[in-house]
Amino acid sequence: MEKDVFDQRDMTILIVDDEPRIRDFVRMNLELEHYHVLEANNGLEALDKLRENLPDLVLLDVMMPEMDGFETLRSIREVSTVPVIMLTVRQNEQDRIHGLDLGADDYIAKPFSPRELLLRIRALLRRSLMPAPARKTEIIVDPDLKIDFTRREVIVRGEKVVLRPTEYRLLYHLVNNAGRLLTHETLLSKVWGREYRDEAHYLRLYITYLRQKLEKDPAHPKYILTERGVGYRFKELEG
Numbered sequence: 001m002e003k004d005v006f007d008q009r010d011m012t013i014l015i016v017d018d019e020p021r022i023r024d025f026v027r028m029n030l031e032l033e034h035y036h037v038l039e040a041n042n043g044l045e046a047l048d049k050l051r052e053n054l055p056d057l058v059l060l061d062v063m064m065p066e067m068d069g070f071e072t073l074r075s076i077r078e079v080s081t082v083p084v085i086m087l088t089v090r091q092n093e094q095d096r097i098h099g100l101d102l103g104a105d106d107y108i109a110k111p112f113s114p115r116e117l118l119l120r121i122r123a124l125l126r127r128s129l130m131p132a133p134a135r136k137t138e139i140i141v142d143p144d145l146k147i148d149f150t151r152r153e154v155i156v157r158g159e160k161v162v163l164r165p166t167e168y169r170l171l172y173h174l175v176n177n178a179g180r181l182l183t184h185e186t187l188l189s190k191v192w193g194r195e196y197r198d199e200a201h202y203l204r205l206y207i208t209y210l211r212q213k214l215e216k217d218p219a220h221p222k223y224i225l226t227e228r229g230v231g232y233r234f235k236e237l238e239g
Contacts, residue, residue, distance in 0.1 A: 011125060012036040012053060016046040016072065017061040017087065022110075026059060029114040030121075043067030047075055055082060057125060059117075060104075062088040062095070070102060077103040081165070083128045085120060087112075093201070100205055105166070123193035128165070139175060141237060145214060145223065147175060154214070161213050166191065170206050171214075174224060179236035181227050207232060 013035050017023050020041070027037045038053055040046035042064055050058070058076065062069035069086060076084065085106045086099045096107045105124055108117060138148040146155040149172060154161045163171065169191045174182065188196045188203055196202060207226075211218040225233045 008034045009036075011057070012038060012055040013121065014038045014040060014046065014049055014053070014055040014058045016040045016043070016058060016064075016069070018042060018064045019061075022061070022087075025114075026117070029118065033118060035121075043069070043072035043075070046072055047079075050076060050080060050082065057121060057128075058082055058084045059121075060084055060086055062086055062099070070098060073099065073102045073104055083124045085124060096201070097205060100202075103164070119195050123195045127169075127193060139237065141175075141223065141235070144216065147171070149175075156214055157216075163213065164209075166206055167210055167213070170203075171210060174232065174234040175237075178234045181231055181233045183231040187231065203232075 013030055015023050015026050015030075015037060016039075017026075018041050023039050023041070027039065030037050038049050038055060040049050044067060046058070046060070049055070060069045060072060060076075064072070069088070073084060073086070076082065083105045084103070085108060086096075086104045087108055087110060088095065088099075089110045099107055105128075106120055108120055138146060138150075140146050144157050147153070148155075152163075152168065154163055154171070170187065173187060173190050184200050184203055185197045188199060191206075192199065192202060207224060208218070211221050211224055214223055215221045223235050225235060227233060
């Protein structure tokens with residue numbers, strides 16, 4: 001069984017929600033698991049708490065007055081890479097994509113069960129604290145794409161490209177298995193965690209992000225190839 005890389009007693013979680021009832025419910029369940037808990041009832045207060053206390057993870061409500069969760073997330077990402085889970089009553093796919101585009105790490109819809117929330121938190125903390133995968137040598141895919149996993153550098157047509165941590169992990173697993181088909185379930189388990197094996201929309205979205213950053217023509221990719229209905233395969237490496 002996989003061993004956790006953290007102890008909840010060392011972890012601080014910031015809850016940002018304008019509803020006291022929701023904050024109380026979440027705080028109680030987190031404290032039962034021995035997390036340290038901070039609270040903020042709006043975006044501005046959340047940013048102050050973030051700067052003062054440096055939490056390990058943020059639970060961020062979308063629907064808040066004045067400064068909503070999306071605006072708050074945009075401000076958080078200007079100063080911090082802290083893992084963020086968005087909380088929302090919205091079921092709209094576009095809202096989920098918008099949050100992920102702005103830098104959220106996960107999304108959970110209200111009402112949610114304490115068990116589901118705790119599983120998502122644990123999975124995200126485990127991912128964020130996991131040592132980064134490393135390859136010893138630079139990989140020259142072709143003249144347009146060079147990857148150095150030791151330095152965490154990706155060079156596309158001579159320009160250094162910045163990848164988010166999740167994009168980096170996804171690229172690592174694809175390139176490390178170049179030429180082999182990886183199923184949706186395999187990639188979701190390796191990159192996000194076993195709890196995410198059915199969350200195919202995360203994978204589709206991050207494959208799109210990678211193609212936009214790596215491919216000359218993302219609509220007709222030559223590096224990350226789709227095996228429709230099954231998974232993805234990185235092109236065979238030469239030599």
